[in-house]
Amino acid sequence: MGSFKRSASNNSLSASARDDIKYEVSDNLAFTVVVLGASGDLAKKKTFPALFTLFDKGFLPKDLAIIGYARSALDINDLRKKIKGFLKSKDEAKKDEFVQHITYVQGAYDKSEAFENLQHTLEEREQKSQGGPAGRLYYLALPPSVYPQVCKGLKEGASQLPDIEGSWLRIIIEKPFGMDLESSEDLAEDLNKLFPEEQLYRIDHYLGKELMQNMLVMRFANRFISPCWNNQHIANVQIVFKEPFGTEGRGGYFDEFGIIRDVMQNHLLQVLALVAMEKPVSLGADDIRDEKVKVLRCISPVKGEDSILGQYVSNGKDPGYLDDETTPKGSKTPTFAAVKLHIRNDRWEGVPFILKAGKALNERKVEIRLQMRPTVANLWHEEDPNALRNELVMRIQPDEAIYYKLAIKKPGLEYNPVMSELDLSYKSRFKETYIPDAYERLILDAIRGDQEHFVRRDELRAAWAIFTPLLHAIDDGKLEPVEYKHGSRGPPEADELIRDAGFVRNESYVWGDSPRRSAL
Ligand SMILES: NC(=O)C1=CN([C@@H]2O[C@H](COP(=O)(O)OP(=O)(O)OC[C@H]3O[C@@H](n4cnc5c(N)ncnc54)[C@H](OP(=O)(O)O)[C@@H]3O)[C@@H](O)[C@H]2O)C=CC1
Numbered sequence: 127m128g129s130f131k132r133s134a135s136n137n138s139l140s141a142s143a144r145d146d147i148k149y150e151v152s153d154n155l156a157f158t159v160v161v162l163g164a165s166g167d168l169a170k171k172k173t174f175p176a177l178f179t180l181f182d183k184g185f186l187p188k189d190l191a192i193i194g195y196a197r198s199a200l201d202i203n204d205l206r207k208k209i210k211g212f213l214k215s216k217d218e219a220k221k222d223e224f225v226q227h228i229t230y231v232q233g234a235y236d237k238s239e240a241f242e243n244l245q246h247t248l249e250e251r252e253q254k255s256q257g258g259p260a261g262r263l264y265y266l267a268l269p270p271s272v273y274p275q276v277c278k279g280l281k282e283g284a285s286q287l288p289d290i291e292g293s294w295l296r297i298i299i300e301k302p303f304g305m306d307l308e309s310s311e312d313l314a315e316d317l318n319k320l321f322p323e324e325q326l327y328r329i330d331h332y333l334g335k336e337l338m339q340n341m342l343v344m345r346f347a348n349r350f351i352s353p354c355w356n357n358q359h360i361a362n363v364q365i366v367f368k369e370p371f372g373t374e375g376r377g378g379y380f381d382e383f384g385i386i387r388d389v390m391q392n393h394l395l396q397v398l399a400l401v402a403m404e405k406p407v408s409l410g411a412d413d414i415r416d417e418k419v420k421v422l423r424c425i426s427p428v429k430g431e432d433s434i435l436g437q438y439v440s441n442g443k444d445p446g447y448l449d450d451e452t453t454p455k456g457s458k459t460p461t462f463a464a465v466k467l468h469i470r471n472d473r474w475e476g477v478p479f480i481l482k483a484g485k486a487l488n489e490r491k492v493e494i495r496l497q498m499r500p501t502v503a504n505l506w507h508e509e510d511p512n513a514l515r516n517e518l519v520m521r522i523q524p525d526e527a528i529y530y531k532l533a534i535k536k537p538g539l540e541y542n543p544v545m546s547e548l549d550l551s552y553k554s555r556f557k558e559t560y561i562p563d564a565y566e567r568l569i570l571d572a573i574r575g576d577q578e579h580f581v582r583r584d585e586l587r588a589a590w591a592i593f594t595p596l597l598h599a600i601d602d603g604k605l606e607p608v609e610y611k612h613g614s615r616g617p618p619e620a621d622e623l624i625r626d627a628g629f630v631r632n633e634s635y636v637w638g639d640s641p642r643r644s645a646l
């Protein structure tokens with residue numbers, strides 16, 4: 127097994143450039159992660175596999191215990207076997223070694239005895255350690271409705287740490303964090319009565335994606351980018367999330383939320399905050415989050431007229447949203463939304479930010495597209511100043527890439543410009559580099575005590591304030607979705623909204639005479 131602390135040249139655990147600010151993990155830490163909801167979907171698909179990869183790559187402390195906790199009566203061998211089935215590795219021995227660290231505690235989510243029993247198990251395990259501090263990470267892979275009672279149980283029954291300096295307790299919670307501004311504040315209030323913000327790690331897994339983590343480096347470490355990053359040069363911004371599949375049996379769950387609560391109010395708004403925020407004073411988690419909150423608070427609530435809602439219908443082959451048996455009959459829940467946001471500050475006044483998200487669309491793609499203003503007095507296209515518009519595209523998934531669409535002279539004897547791209551495709555530039563899954567990074571951050579990529583309460587409040595009036599109008603039936611076909615690009619009305627926001631699509635540009643592309 128690799129060592130927990132690594133040197134800067136070897137995938138540093140302690141983020142070398144920021145060591146002066148934070149995030150030490152003691153070598154003799156008795157580390158226990160308790161996965162509450164161990165029998166569930168998220169735990170098996172995301173939490174345990176992410177823990178395994180961290181273990182496999184030597185990023186978990188050597189003194190490691192993993193405790194699954196749930197109501198079901200599970201046999202430990204069955205649980206280990208089931209978890210092993212979800213671990214992506216050919217190394218059977220390593221997988222066996224990992225699952226041997228897992229034990230199981232059966233218990234209710236609302237009984238004090240159950241949490242006292244968990245505390246007892248933890249005390250026994252921590253006493254067996256080498257006298258170092260204890261680190262307890264409670265991972266709530268549970269429906270948010272039980273967070274308050276579980277956090278109460280943990281606080282009252284299972285929060286007693288050994289009296290050793292450096293011991294800590296942290297809690298990871300998953301979205302949705304409420305249904306609107308009020309319910310989110312109520313939930314936050316309930317949790318903060320039990321645990322302070324420093325102990326609460328609200329996951330938004332988009333913050334763990336490679337290109338999101340790259341955003342501050344790209345924006346603030348490149349002299350030629352920073353001066354252009356404002357309304358003088360950028361005309362409009364699109365942040366787009368497209369999934370090619372529908373709800374597929376999850377209609378019951380999805381219908382409660384809809385696409386805005388599922389994806390837009392959280393993931394896409396976090397992306398926007400990183401794109402639009404000012405430079406933070408330092409790389410400290412709170413300095414960064416302060417800037418995110420500031421920019422979110424500059425955004426006015428979305429108006430009905432600045433939004434297009436959609437719901438997918440059958441294309442004759444694939445089912446429509448209402449054809450899913452788990453979807454309530456006649457539901458008007460949007461599975462697609464495009465909204466136009468305005469950021470009221472000096473940097474962004476006059477630049478529309480379009481967020482677009484949809485299920486059952488034509489492709490899988492998440493990207494950020496910044497379209498630059500036209501050049502003044504276009505020497506080649508006097509009649510059409512929009513002909514050579516530059517764009518910077520950051521593709522978050524699939525196949526991470528950053529490309530800049532720009533005009534160059536078409537090679538040859540003529541003197542005509544043509545659109546081309548400066549292309550940074552991660553697959554070719556970083557061939558041998560492992561790009562971690564978002565959950566791997568975020569769990570590791572939580573172990574290190576780094577809250578930068580977790581959502582603070584005031585960020586959440588600002589994010590809900592932007593969408594709550596629109597969500598209430600939808601919930602009250604004042605706004606209804608238009609239909610779009612399963613597998614299409616979404617409702618044409620969304621393209622109109624985007625066009626009206628000033629986006630000019632270059633129909634003539636086709637990616638790639640680049641020979642490198644065929645190697646991808
Ligand atoms: N490194 C790499 O991997 C690179 C890849 N490429 C690829 O080249 C292709 C072209 O890239 P690019 O020019 O950036 O993107 P596209 O030409 O695919 O799209 C440009 C924009 O136009 C929109 N659009 C697409 N079709 C229509 C339509 N029929 N009507 C109205 N709007 C439309 C898209 O919206 P929406 O997406 O919402 O439909 C997008 O916002 C892409 O597949 C891209 O991934 C290019 C450069 C580098």
Ligand SMILES: O=C1O[C@H](COP(=O)(O)O)[C@@H](O)[C@H](O)[C@H]1O
Nearest residue numbers: 331332369388389393492523564
């Ligand atoms: O949070 C969610 O995200 C997924 C999309 O995540 P990705 O990492 O695959 O892009 C989405 O499918 C789901 O509906 C939503 O709840």
